[in-house]
Amino acid sequence: MLTGQRPxxxxxxEGLSLHNFVKAALPDRVVEIIDPIxxxxxVRGGTTADIHLQCLNSTFEIGLTCSTExxxxxxxxxxxxTKLCSIRDKLLRPARLHRGI
Numbered sequence: 001m002l003t004g005q006r007p008x009x010x011x012x013x014e015g016l017s018l019h020n021f022v023k024a025a026l027p028d029r030v031v032e033i034i035d036p037i038x039x040x041x042x043v044r045g046g047t048t049a050d051i052h053l054q055c056l057n058s059t060f061e062i063g064l065t066c067s068t069e070x071x072x073x074x075x076x077x078x079x080x081x082t083k084l085c086s087i088r089d090k091l092l093r094p095a096r097l098h099r100g101i
Contacts (some may be wrong), residue, residue: 002033002059002086019067027057055087 005011005100007018034056062083065075075083 002035002038002056002063003033003039005033008017019064022060026060030057030060033060051090055091058083060086 002023003018005018005021009018012018012021030053033037038056062075062080065073066080068074
């Protein structure tokens with residue numbers, strides 16, 4: 001959803017998977033793998049690009065830990081919820097500060 005890529009995309013063959021594609025890009029090349037529409041929407045919505053990229057990195061990291069091959073290595077859903085709520089709060093904080101809330 002965040003990359004705009006399907007796991008069945010032609011580029012994901014010969015050992016490359018969507019999981020590995022994302023893993024190889026984090027944390028320094030997140031801009032290269034995000035769906036460009038997401039980045040455009042964040043700038044239009046008033047979220048600073050730096051905060052948005054930090055949050056996207058965190059979201060991708062959650063996705064990676066939730067999609068590891070071994071179920072025992074996957075993140076517990078209560079931790080996922082906690083981390084996603086933290087990301088949401090970080091994204092909303094600049095908007096509140098900007099409006100003086």
